[in-house]
Amino acid sequence: MEMLTPNVYTETKIRGCNPSIVFTTEGSVFIDTAQWLTTLLEMREFAKKRGPIKYLINTEGHIDHIFGNHWFAGESLVIGHEKLKDIFWTVADEKPCYEYSVDVLERQDPKGLPLMPSEEDYIVNYPQITFSENLTLKLGDTEFFLYHTPGHSDAQICVHVPKERVAFTGDTLFSGCQTWLHSADIKELLKTLDFLEGLEDVDYFVPGHGPVVSRDYIPKQRAFIYEWIAAVAQGVEKGWSLDECIARISFADRFPMDIGQEETMGYVQRTNVTKCYQYLTKK
Ligand SMILES: [Zn+2]
Numbered sequence: 001m002e003m004l005t006p007n008v009y010t011e012t013k014i015r016g017c018n019p020s021i022v023f024t025t026e027g028s029v030f031i032d033t034a035q036w037l038t039t040l041l042e043m044r045e046f047a048k049k050r051g052p053i054k055y056l057i058n059t060e061g062h063i064d065h066i067f068g069n070h071w072f073a074g075e076s077l078v079i080g081h082e083k084l085k086d087i088f089w090t091v092a093d094e095k096p097c098y099e100y101s102v103d104v105l106e107r108q109d110p111k112g113l114p115l116m117p118s119e120e121d122y123i124v125n126y127p128q129i130t131f132s133e134n135l136t137l138k139l140g141d142t143e144f145f146l147y148h149t150p151g152h153s154d155a156q157i158c159v160h161v162p163k164e165r166v167a168f169t170g171d172t173l174f175s176g177c178q179t180w181l182h183s184a185d186i187k188e189l190l191k192t193l194d195f196l197e198g199l200e201d202v203d204y205f206v207p208g209h210g211p212v213v214s215r216d217y218i219p220k221q222r223a224f225i226y227e228w229i230a231a232v233a234q235g236v237e238k239g240w241s242l243d244e245c246i247a248r249i250s251f252a253d254r255f256p257m258d259i260g261q262e263e264t265m266g267y268v269q270r271t272n273v274t275k276c277y278q279y280l281t282k283k
Contacts, residue, residue, distance in 0.1 A: 001043065004204045004212065005164045007142075009046070012211050014039050015108055015260030016064035020168055020206055021047045022161055026140030027054040030076065031159055031168050032208075033068025035104050036260075037112030040068045054139055055079055057146065058127065059170025059208065060153045061086070062183075063097050069125035070117065079135070080127035081148055081155040098122060108260050149196070151189025152180070152208075158192075162201040169196060171208030173221050177258040178251075179228075182271035186225065186279040193222045209258040227251070232276035242283075246273045 001011050010020040016035040021028050021043060028047045033056065034040045047053050056072045058065055058080040069078060098119045105112045116122075129135075137144040145160040152171040159168040171180065172192050181189075196205070197218045205213050228251065235245040250269045257265050277283070 001046070002212065004166055004206075008161070008164045008166050008204075009043075010206050010212065011039060011043060012206075012209075013259065015104065015258070016067070017059075017170070017208050018206055018210075018212075019043060019068070021053075022142065022144070022164065022166070023047075023050055024140035024142040027052040029054060029137075029139060029144060030056045030072065031206075032057070032059055032065040032170070033072065035064055035067045035101060036109045037068065037071075037105060037115050038109055041071065041112075041115065044071060052076075055129075055137065057144075057157075057159055057168075058084060059159065059168060060084070060156050062153065062171070063100060065170065065208070066125075067097070067101050070123045073123040073125045077129055078125055078127040079129045079131075079137070079146070081157050082130040082132050083155040084127055084130065086155070104260070147195070149192040151185055151192040153183050154185070156192070158196065158199075160199060160202065165201055165203040166206060167196065167199055167202045167204070168206045169208065172196060173205060173207035173213065173217065174255075174258070175207045175210035175213045175217060175221075176255065177210045178255045178265070178268050179221070179224060179272070180268055181225075181228070181275040182268065184275050186229070186275060189225065190222065193218055193225075224251075224254075228272055229276050229279065232273055233280055236277070236280050242274060242277050245277055246270050249273050 001009050007023040010018050012018045014036040017032040019034045020031040030053050053076045056076040056078045061084045133148050135146040142163050147158045149156050149158045231249050
């Protein structure tokens with residue numbers, strides 16, 4: 001775990017999202033829950049030593065951000081965007097989510113396997129508090145500003161904590177690893193990047209995946225998305241079909257996949273081309 005401020009901790013070196021903790025004078029707020037169960041449970045215990053975990057915020061509904069919600073059920077209130085329910089606990093890479101998670105544990109976190117409940121006992125812990133545009137949460141001495149920041153997914157949000165000068169962007173930002181556009185609305189994503197760039201009182205941007213970055217990373221993320229669009233636009237101009245674009249365009253050599261997700265490189269390249277193609281051709 002990495003300490004960003006005496007009240008903010010994040011873990012960027014495990015598979016899946018970067019789960020994080022913000023401490024206040026009245027307990028803590030947890031942001032996103034990871035798939036490596038042993039690390040998640042260690043973080044949960046670490047947080048509880050300083051008081052109750054009052055809230056759990058999900059920045060999106062993809063499995064790598066919500067899988068561990070089970071372990072907060074009945075203890076912390078879950079907060080997310082109102083559209084989160086639409087994709088919460090749906091299929092992941094064409095595998096049912098429970099099966100997908102067990103497979104991850106078997107291969108990458110075997111010590112977590114015995115901690116996994118049976119499928120019947122697993123609690124799909126949906127948000128109890130939802131919002132559409134913005135939500136302000138006050139806990140003890142700390143204010144949390146939650147913004148709807150669609151693009152990577154419909155239900156995407158950003159959590160800004162000005163007191164700690166930190167913004168948790170979820171998968172609007174990927175640093176040092178491949179950018180997933182598989183469920184993206186590219187037009188919205190570009191608007192959201194502008195929004196984040198204009199957010200004041202932030203020193204640390206905690207991305208969905210990869211190391212913590214500063215504001216100067218946002219133009220780089222934007223530029224990479226434009227590179228994807230430009231490469232596909234050249235294909236479209238040459239009259240290539242979507243399948244031809246998929247066969248010929250790849251940025252696989254640019255960044256590795258995030259930790260533990262090496263096998264998804266082909267999927268990401270294919271779906272990124274598809275999203276850019278749809279964006280350009282409206283097909
Ligand atoms: Zn993610």
